Amino acid sequence: MTELPAEQRRGPGGDAGAGQAAGELLRVEGITKRFTGALALDGVDFQVRAGEVHVLLGENGAGKSTLVKVLAGVHNPDRGTVHVDGKPVRITSPQHARALGIAVIYQELTLVPELTVAENLFLGRQPRRFGLVDKARVRRDSVALLERVGLRVDPATPVKQLGIAQQQMVEIARALDLNARVLVLDEPTAVLTDTETERLLTIMGELRDQGVGLVFITHHLEEIRRIADRITVLRDGRSVGVLPAGSSVEAMIELMVGRAIEDQYPRRAGEPGEVLLSIDGLTRKGVFSDVSLRVRAGEVVGIAGLVGAGRTEVVRAAFGVDHYDSGTVTVAGERLPGGDVRAAMRAGLGLVPEDRKGQGLVLSSSVGENLGLVTMRAATRAGFVDRAGQRRRAEEMAAALRVKTSGLNQTVRELSGGNQQKLVIGKWLLADPKVLVLDEPTRGVDVGAKVEIYELVNRMTASGRGVLLVSSDLPEVIGMSDRVVVMAHGRVAGELSTEGLTQDQVMALAVQEPQQQAAEREQPQQQAAGD
Amino acid sequence: MTSPATSTRTSRGPGFALGRFLSNNGALAGLVVLAVALSILSPSFLSTRNLLNVGVQAAVVAVLAFGVTFVIVAGGIDLSVGSVAALSGMVGAWLATTAGLPGVVALLLGLATGAAAGLVNGLLVSFGRLPAFIATLAMLSIARGLTLVVSQGSPVATPDVISALGANLGPYLPVPLLVMLLFFVIASVVLNRTYTGRAMYAIGGNEEAARLSGINVRGQQLAIYALSGLFAAVAGMLLAGRLSSAGPQAANGYELDAIAAVVIGGASLSGGVGRASGTLIGALVLAVLRNGLNLLGVSPFWQQVVIGVVIALAVLLDTLRRRGR
Ligand SMILES: Nc1ncnc2c1ncn2[C@@H]1O[C@H](COP(=O)(O)OP(=O)(O)OP(=O)(O)O)[C@@H](O)[C@H]1O
Ligand SMILES: [Mg+2]
Numbered sequence: 001m002t003e004l005p006a007e008q009r010r011g012p013g014g015d016a017g018a019g020q021a022a023g024e025l026l027r028v029e030g031i032t033k034r035f036t037g038a039l040a041l042d043g044v045d046f047q048v049r050a051g052e053v054h055v056l057l058g059e060n061g062a063g064k065s066t067l068v069k070v071l072a073g074v075h076n077p078d079r080g081t082v083h084v085d086g087k088p089v090r091i092t093s094p095q096h097a098r099a100l101g102i103a104v105i106y107q108e109l110t111l112v113p114e115l116t117v118a119e120n121l122f123l124g125r126q127p128r129r130f131g132l133v134d135k136a137r138v139r140r141d142s143v144a145l146l147e148r149v150g151l152r153v154d155p156a157t158p159v160k161q162l163g164i165a166q167q168q169m170v171e172i173a174r175a176l177d178l179n180a181r182v183l184v185l186d187e188p189t190a191v192l193t194d195t196e197t198e199r200l201l202t203i204m205g206e207l208r209d210q211g212v213g214l215v216f217i218t219h220h221l222e223e224i225r226r227i228a229d230r231i232t233v234l235r236d237g238r239s240v241g242v243l244p245a246g247s248s249v250e251a252m253i254e255l256m257v258g259r260a261i262e263d264q265y266p267r268r269a270g271e272p273g274e275v276l277l278s279i280d281g282l283t284r285k286g287v288f289s290d291v292s293l294r295v296r297a298g299e300v301v302g303i304a305g306l307v308g309a310g311r312t313e314v315v316r317a318a319f320g321v322d323h324y325d326s327g328t329v330t331v332a333g334e335r336l337p338g339g340d341v342r343a344a345m346r347a348g349l350g351l352v353p354e355d356r357k358g359q360g361l362v363l364s365s366s367v368g369e370n371l372g373l374v375t376m377r378a379a380t381r382a383g384f385v386d387r388a389g390q391r392r393r394a395e396e397m398a399a400a401l402r403v404k405t406s407g408l409n410q411t412v413r414e415l416s417g418g419n420q421q422k423l424v425i426g427k428w429l430l431a432d433p434k435v436l437v438l439d440e441p442t443r444g445v446d447v448g449a450k451v452e453i454y455e456l457v458n459r460m461t462a463s464g465r466g467v468l469l470v471s472s473d474l475p476e477v478i479g480m481s482d483r484v485v486v487m488a489h490g491r492v493a494g495e496l497s498t499e500g501l502t503q504d505q506v507m508a509l510a511v512q513e514p515q516q517q518a519a520e521r522e523q524p525q526q527q528a529a530g531d
Numbered sequence: 532m533t534s535p536a537t538s539t540r541t542s543r544g545p546g547f548a549l550g551r552f553l554s555n556n557g558a559l560a561g562l563v564v565l566a567v568a569l570s571i572l573s574p575s576f577l578s579t580r581n582l583l584n585v586g587v588q589a590a591v592v593a594v595l596a597f598g599v600t601f602v603i604v605a606g607g608i609d610l611s612v613g614s615v616a617a618l619s620g621m622v623g624a625w626l627a628t629t630a631g632l633p634g635v636v637a638l639l640l641g642l643a644t645g646a647a648a649g650l651v652n653g654l655l656v657s658f659g660r661l662p663a664f665i666a667t668l669a670m671l672s673i674a675r676g677l678t679l680v681v682s683q684g685s686p687v688a689t690p691d692v693i694s695a696l697g698a699n700l701g702p703y704l705p706v707p708l709l710v711m712l713l714f715f716v717i718a719s720v721v722l723n724r725t726y727t728g729r730a731m732y733a734i735g736g737n738e739e740a741a742r743l744s745g746i747n748v749r750g751q752q753l754a755i756y757a758l759s760g761l762f763a764a765v766a767g768m769l770l771a772g773r774l775s776s777a778g779p780q781a782a783n784g785y786e787l788d789a790i791a792a793v794v795i796g797g798a799s800l801s802g803g804v805g806r807a808s809g810t811l812i813g814a815l816v817l818a819v820l821r822n823g824l825n826l827l828g829v830s831p832f833w834q835q836v837v838i839g840v841v842i843a844l845a846v847l848l849d850t851l852r853r854r855g856r
Contacts, residue, residue, distance in 0.1 A: 359743050360743070362741065364737075365803065369733075376744075383725050384724050384726070385724060427744065
């Protein structure tokens with residue numbers, strides 16, 4: 001081997017670390033992590049450079065969050081090395097990771113619901129004066145941070161009063177304030193709508209320009225196309241390749257799932273039948289007003305809108321979780337009493353809630369138990385649950401949704417985020433209600449599994465059921481619904497047929513201001529379709 | 532569902548399986564260690580008579596603790612079980628001895644008293660929206676007070692049916708031991724097979740998710756606390772039967788032993804986790820420990836200290852084990 005001149009041996013940045021590429025902040029080699037029942041990471045190599053967005057891509061359960069938790073000091077890897085700034089380190093705790101300049105936004109929210117937004121933002125690191133928390137400063141700094149992420153809420157609001165998207169923005173704001181050198185974002189956009197995602201991507205771009213190294217996980221491949229500098233693809237705990245910036249969606253899918261996906265939104269609409277769900281003039285003061293919509297047998301009706309448009313609030317009220325002040329909800333001809341979940345269920349309504357951890361799953365229970373939660377009543381004779389039947393049905397559903405688990409007895413807490421989400425849908429699909437309301441059903445689900453869920457939706461409508469689909473994922477709402485109701489500021493802004501519908505048309509209605517809505521109501525609605 | 536690759540990788544040797552079993556059953560491992568140590572330290576520990584004695588000692592706490600397991604799995608707490616046990620035993624004894632009702636009727640009414648007290652707990656928690664800690668603390672006081680009122684402060688002799696619960700079947704077999712095993716089976720069946728049992732796990736694990744899945748959370752809570760009251764009443768009968776008299780201060784402080792047994796058995800005080808077998812082992816650990824300390828001649832004052840330390844250690848080890856994953 002010939003000696004190279006000194007200038008050439010050095011990287012462009014004048015970097016001299018042994019084997020270290022230019023501007024490399026973080027490097028892991030051969031990371032292996034085994035849990036009882038699963039090998040989550042199997043010899044993964046991964047680097048993060050200053051000023052890049054490095055995307056981690058992979059199916060549900062591929063090991064992305066596990067890798068993130070190794071970097072965050074939550075998990076101790078069984079094998080492999082971690083280098084920060086070219087120096088080998090063992091990251092022993094989240095605090096240690098912080099001290100090394102690594103900040104993490106986890107897939108599951110970590111805010112304390114009882115505390116206020118400001119308190120959460122400065123949890124454990126409140127600015128102090130004379131030994132006491134400097135409240136004035138906390139407030140001032142909170143306002144600035146919230147401004148940065150574009151969240152318009154009073155910092156004194158308790159976090160539990162915020163919607164899940166708003167909570168996510170608080171998480172992001174908190175992480176931004178840590179001035180990290182490596183910022184890891186585990187599916188931050190799963191719960192965000194386009195507007196907020198846009199904002200987050202802009203912020204990420206700015207941080208990249210400031211030389212921060214970003215690790216970004218998402219199942220929205222369009223976002224990857226927009227921001228990724230490199231894409232590391234994981235499959236079954238192994239790194240199966242690194243794609244360059246600008247890779248096509250097809251290339252990503254191919255490498256991720258090992259096959260091509262023909263149609264991402266395989267909706268097969270039939271001829272709609274009689275009205276199954278009818279919401280008329282539903283109003284809850286200060287939250288939503290005069291909301292009316294219908295779902296017919298065999299139909300998928302979408303509800304689109306910005307965060308805070310009142311979509312979730314409407315479907316929760318219809319299902320009887322929350323109260324409403326006036327209006328009616330009728331399921332298959334039966335008027336619901338309101339505020340009574342079990343009455344709604346008996347009439348044939350079901351709801352897959354948006355917040356899987358808070359409302360959807362019993363994390364401490366097993367996969368089988370969770371899948372059987374809704375059908376348990378029907379499977380009970382004389383107080384005893386038909387466990388064999390419940391097990392068999394759970395097996396089938398877990399297989400149909402390809403839930404990655406070591407078995408029906410595995411605790412749900414140990415499942416990856418996307419696989420947990422599949423269970424929330426699965427337990428309701430098993431109950432097979434006349435009308436199923438899906439509130440953000442595919443949050444955190446990978447592209448392949450989404451198609452499987454859509455096929456199950458098709459199967460429901462083909463057998464004469466109706467589906468009401470609330471989703472912030474516009475391509476999904478447009479691709480899977482037969483018509484879309486757009487909500488803005490707690491009202492129905494319009495209803496659109498999805499034939500040839502574009503995202504811009506939906507957004508135009510979704511961003512309508514209240515005065516504009518009032519004006520349009522004066523004139524006959526020309527956009528109403530489908531009904 | 533599992534990719535074949537992962538399932539083949541998980542098979543290990545039998546040593547690993549045993550290690551895993553014991554680490555998942557810390558309380559059982561503790562019980563075994565305790566028993567081995569005591570059989571070395573004290574020759575009389577392993578005698579049939581002493582072991583049966585331990586079983587009898589464990590029975591009252593175990594039956595109480597099975598009831599408390601239901602409540603704790605469902606995310607609540609029941610501090611009233613000791614007092615409810617005393618009240619039920621007292622009502623049973625008083626109805627037979629003082630009011631002259633037939634023994635069996637008195638026994639059944641005593642049991643009904645316990646269930647009713649539990650039902651009131653359930654009403655306060657589910658419809659009254661009181662924190663379980665407060666509601667059952669109030670019941671602790673009310674039930675003890677009522678016991679004193681009924682007994683007028685002095686013990687009441689029990690009728691034969693109740694006394695029989697504390698006696699031996701044949702030359703050896705103590706009835707309390709049989710009752711304990713019977714209620715262990717009942718508690719296991721309730722927890723594992725019945726709708727109410729499965730609802731306990733769902734409600735304790737995530738009440739909101741349970742409600743949104745169509746579980747009648749309030750109705751189930753009534754049933755759960757009533758069951759706890761009923762089990763407490765059974766324990767009260769056992770205790771009264773053993774002494775052939777219901778005392779106004781019977782089972783004083785037993786709620787703490789019952790809760791300790793549940794927690795040593797691996798249940799989580801935040802709900803959603805717990806098993807009848809764990810609770811049984813927890814109750815046995817406490818009984819073996821007390822028995823052993825007696826055999827070794829440790830003063831009752833120090834026994835209190837040791838038992839407190841053991842409870843703290845059991846829970847500490849459990850938390851460490853969970854965190855280590
Ligand atoms: N604490 C745990 N105990 C046991 N198994 C676990 C644990 N955490 C993760 N796993 C398993 O490790 C595998 C990888 O999980 P991980 O959460 O890293 O997936 P992921 O790539 O983030 O998936 P998703 O896209 O669904 O979020 C899964 O099979 C999961 O069940
Ligand atoms: Mg994940």
